[in-house]
Amino acid sequence: MDQRQQLIENIQHSLYKGFIDKNQNGSSQFSPKLLTNKYPETVLTTLLQELKICETFMFSVAFVTEGGLATLKAALYDLKQKGIRGRIITSTFLNFNQPKMFKELLKLENVEVRLANAKGFHSKGYIFEHHNHYSLIIGSSNLTDNALKANYEWNLYFTSLEHGEVIYQLKSQFEEAWNEATPLTKDWINHYKQLYDLKPIIKQNDLNVLEFDKYYLTSSLVKSLTIRPNKMQESALKNLAALRSKGGRKALIVSATGTGKTYLSAFDVRNFSPKKMLFLVHREQILRDAIQDYRKILGGEEEDYGILSGNSKNVDAKYLFATVQTMNRDLYLKTFEKDHFDYVLIDEVHKAGANTYLKIINYFTPQFLLGMTATPERTDRFNIYELFDYNIAYEIRLQEALEEEMLCSFHYFGVSDYERDGEIIDDTTKLRTLVSSERVKHIIEKIHYYGYSGKALRGLMFCSSKEEVYQLSIALNYKGFRTIGLTGDNSLEDREKAIKQLTDGEIDYILTVDIFNEGIDIPCINQIVMLRQTQSSIIFIQQLGRGLRSHPSKEYVTIIDFIGNYKNNYLIPIALSGDQTLNKDNIRRKASNTNFLKGVSTINFEEIAKKKIFESINNTNLSTLKKLREAFIELKNRIGRIPFLYDFMEQNSIDPEVIINYSDNYHNFLIKMKESLPAISDYNLSVLNMLSKEILNGKRIHEAVLIEALLHNSVISKENFIQRLNNHGTYVDDTTIQSIENIFTLKFHVQKDIKKYKDKPLIDITNGYYQLNEEIKGSLKNSHFSTFIKDILKCAFEKNKRYDRTKAFTLYKKYSRRDACRLLNWPHDDSSTIYGYRAKHKTCPIFVTYHKQDEVETTQNYSDEFLAPDLFRWYTRNRLTIDSPEVKNILSYKETGMDIHLFIKKDDGEGTDFYYLGQVEIDMNSVKTETMPDGKGNYLSVVTMNLLLEQPVPQDIYHYLIES
Known part of the structure; x- marks a missing residue:
């Protein structure tokens, strides 16, 4: 049977299964599917998978947003590199599409865009042309980030051959609309913008509820405003009250940047109602912002609020906001009685291990002490948790905060850094290359292509050195950008002036190194550019967090991360996912399948950048004594005792199996951690x-x-x-x-x-x-x-x-050959003799390494491959024919009652474990003897056959396995 006839049969089986009888046997590769955005499969994941393998595409979508377009930009860039083009028809229906979005469409060099002239154009369809068939998504989803990833949608995903009636009608309709449509040009956009700006988008009298910075301001015609706690704050406030009711006098809040820690503390102060309160932080600008927030919650007179800093000495205020640097001085500290403040609050409390902080903390004896931080982890081994009696009143990290829609959504793009003569930027690259005209041009191309949300650019660039900050700033200014470089050498006044300039639109970017990781609040930032290697997941999240505060001027923040030949690239998926297991398989999956973020935020890697991350994962030993000890100390500090293995699981820390693989048993591990046992x-x-x-x-x-x-x-x-x-x-x-x-x-x-x-x-x-x-x-x-x-x-x-x-095996979990021997109830561990497969005890486990190493001998380098998500082409050992007893034994599996199980891993970098893809049946019509070269000019016989899987492999695992 030729490939085309096989394809027709597969589609026939799939259509029968999809529209007549779901119990139909046979391949379901092309079965129609309803896409609803039910996690983890979304319209976006399916759309991206189709883009990866299509030869061209056609989109007909009434509405497009910048955020929706952003979700596809990395995939479209990779298609451009492959020479693959596509077409998009969209509209001006209801004036929904914004002029800036049309400008973003013009950036897509491999996509031709036209504006439909049909009245009331409201279509929503995506057509992908493949070598011998079409895939289609038709339904309710426009090209918006919410419709592709978050909203409850109904879209039918199905397949057709080129002569099918439905694809014929859809293509005809598309071509008809395309031929009547207007090409998208700069002149058209300028004309549209003039008309668009004349239309009032929002009627003020219709606005009943404002959402500002994720705190709800309820109003009747927006006259009298009251601020209410959000979901996170309500839970934290209940926990704080319960803690105090049991006699607790200290508590720690761990909350991602932008989730409302300051408002939370103000709500709790209001509940506590202290006679005197002290708010401690390390920067005066934060104090001034905090006072504004507190006044919204607590009210009161202006004289109730005072600042103790280098420039202000309002020490008699009811609510005193002080910098650590000033309060730490005996001249001021000793003017207060130890019990002067009923309530003391420390912001950015992860810094509290410093002597300046400890001096203040040890001096005062408040009725209640609250610490707040986004990142309690420390590298100096100081135990922040012990300082607060191990009372974690509430904890919400980045991934949870995004899921709760407490932060501004983001679109992260891992892009390839500048390459010269086959070499990509690494940690040894000289400054002259980092700021060369070619690299500057590369940077500009990427920040232009991936863009930003909002009318005006408000960007922050993190560089690798002071020299790069200053020289790159000069180079960008020469190219027409307005930038300022800031380092630790700049004064507080310099920093605050630059922040104001950025906020006011006087500059486009602040370039920095080693500062601005934390402790600044610039909600209008809509683009963050990372031009340095990731040294730690903590710093990565701190820098990403600079753009996650909500602001009326933006719908999302763009994160552009330039990924070079850095050994620490493995930290990127760890930081984005929050996965601290040190399990390589988990990290590979997070790098490949980035749909673990709920909500509309997305993570996108260009193909070359993703390759660099996989290389880093494969080449890095995640279970070094140093890494394990750091995680151990962090967990020990958190729970206040020597942890057990189960504690690592409960606290989302190291996978216990990683610990056991390192030390055989946990007693040995604790000895290596210098514990007395x-x-x-x-x-x-x-x-x-x-x-x-x-x-x-x-x-x-x-x-x-x-x-x-x-x-x-x-x-x-x-x-x-x-x-x-x-x-x-x-x-x-x-x-x-x-x-x-x-x-x-x-x-x-x-x-x-x-x-x-x-x-x-x-x-x-x-x-x-x-x-x-x-x-x-x-x-x-x-x-x-x-x-x-x-x-x-x-x-x-x-x-x-x-x-x-x-069942003995669970689909898509990973097992070793030894696991298979045990779970198949073999009486002995014969894993060393299985190699690719072995038929024994009425079972035949087949193990396939999908991507063989280059040095594998020709006689072992079989062309095992997926023909479809539920169809696998498999080769026996060489020197066998259909008449060989070994092959006959396998082919008679039904008569003898033998079960055949398929296990596949991506490559040898994954270690000894394979994904279990289920029991398989053999397509007897596909069995045949072939020949393969032995590398010496001769040919060896080998038997090949198609294996039909019990269920199609999920798309995320399927594409992870087949991608080279």
């Missing part, structure tokens, strides 16, 4: 090694259930064990029970592991009864040892929640 015997350590390796990952819950039972009962029967498994809702059969017994009696293990586990079965089995061996039972009296076992079990049960307990 009771001694554990060598045998008991080997028991912890085994339980950590076999149970902790949670891939099969059965072993954990048995150990948990034996911790509470010295002996249990097999019947009792089976009943416990049934109570957990997991599968049970004789071969699985035997497999579990083989694990604990060491019969399953290879000799190396048997030696590691001291060649002593953990469990004795007699007459259908289980019990721990006598040495373990005696050791359980050691609470240190038993606590470690209980911790392993707790992690196992928690991790197992991510797996389907009714």
Whole structure:
């Protein structure tokens, strides 16, 4: 059967499944699908996936916004690099589309745009042309960021061959509208803008509710305003009140930049009603802004509010706002009695480890002390949490704040940095290259292409050095931009003057290094440019956060991150996702599938930039002693004690499996962390090694259930064990029970592991009864040892929640060859002999590395590949034919009752684990003998066949696997 006939059959199967019988067997690659923006699959993810693989595209959309266009810009740029073009028809219907948006459309060099002349043009359709078929999205979604990612929409996603009636009608309609449409030009935009500016967009009398900076101002014709707490603030205020009711006198608020910490503190001060309050911060400008916010909440007379700083000494005020630098001086500090202030509040409290802060904190004895920060993590090991008695009243990080729509949305673009003679910018690049005319031109091209939201540019650039700040500022000014460079050498007055100039529109950019990471408030910023490598995820989020405050002048902020050959590029997906597991697989997935952000914010990488990130992940050892120790100390500081493995899970820190892979067991890890612990015997350590390796990952819950039972009962029967498994809702059969017994009696293990586990079965089995061996039972009296076992079990049960307990394998989870041997109930660990596949015990696991390394021998470099998300072309070992016994055994799988399981990983950089893609059936019509070169001028026989998956691979995993 040729490819075209196969395609026709697949589409026929898919249409039958989609419109007649959903239980239809066969490929469902092209099944029609309803797109509703139900997380994690959105209209945007489908649209981007189609753009990646199309040969051309046609969009017919009435409404387009800058934000909607921004979500596609990186993909459209990559298409331009491939020489792929497209067309867009849009409209002026209802004057919805803004003039600036049309200017953004003109930036798309590979996209031709026209304006529909049809009256009431209101279509919403996306057509993608492929080599031999069309994909279409037709429904309710315009090209706006909300419609593509957040709104509840109805769109039908389906496939057609070129002679299909529907595609014929759609293309005809498109071409008809296209031929009658007006080309988009600069002159047209100028004319449209004149008309657009004459139309009043909002009638003031219709405005009943204003939303300003995410605090709700309720009004009748906007005459009398009252500020109410937002969702985050309400929860935090309840927690603070509950804490104080129990006698708590200190609390810490961890809240992302822009989520309203200052307003929150003002609400709490109002609730507390102190006679005297002290607000401490490190910069005078923050004090002045804070006073304005406090007056909105607390009211009162102007003289109630005072400032203690270098320029002001209003020490008698009811509400005193002071800089740390001034209050720290004995001349002022000792003028106050220690209990002068009922309520003391410290902003940016992560700085409180400094002696200047501690001197003030240790002096005053308020009734209540509140600390606020966006980033409590510190590198100097000072324990901020201990300072506040480990009372975290509320915590909301960037990802949660975006989900709650508390911040301005953003569109992040990871773009490739300047390349010269095949070399991309890295941390050794000389200054003359960083500010060369070619790199400046490259920077300008990117900031122009990705743009900004709003009428006027208000930008912030983070550079890599003081010299780059000053020289790049000069270079940009020469190119017509209005910029100012600021570093730590500039005075406070210089900084405040530059901020005012930026806010007032007198300059376009502030260029800076090492300052402005925190402690500034410029809500109008609509573009942030990162021209330096990411040194830490904390600093990355601090810098990104400079643009996340809401402001009437912008709908979103554009983040443009220039990604060069930096070894720390792996930190970018960590920072954006907040994933602190140090698990490489998690980080790769976050770099590939960036749809983890809810709401309308998006993360986009140009292909070259994404490649640099993957290289960094592959080349970086995430589990170094330094990284592990930093995470350990941070968690220990947070909870105020030595953490257990489960604490790492509960606090979204390191994946316990990373710790175990590093040190075999947690006792060993704590010793490496320099913790003093009771001694554990060598045998008991080997028991912890085994339980950590076999149970902790949670891939099969059965072993954990048995150990948990034996911790509470010295002996249990097999019947009792089976009943416990049934109570957990997991599968049970004789071969699985035997497999579990083989694990604990060491019969399953290879000799190396048997030696590691001291060649002593953990469990004795007699007459259908289980019990721990006598040495373990005696050791359980050691609470240190038993606590470690209980911790392993707790992690196992928690991790197992991510797996389907009714089956041996869970679709799209990752398993090693050894895992497969265990979960398929093989009596022995034969993982070292599986290689690509092995048919044994009525099962045949197939393991495929999708992208082979270049050095793989020609005779092993098979062309295994996806033909579709639910169809995989697979090759057997070489020197085999259809008549080979090994092949005959596999082909007779239905007659013999053999199950075939498919496991795939992207490349060897992923380690030993493979994605489980389910059981497969063989398309018998596709089986044939082929030949492949051996690299020596000869050809070897090999059998190839198509494997039909039980379910199509989800698009995010599918494209992650196939992308090179």
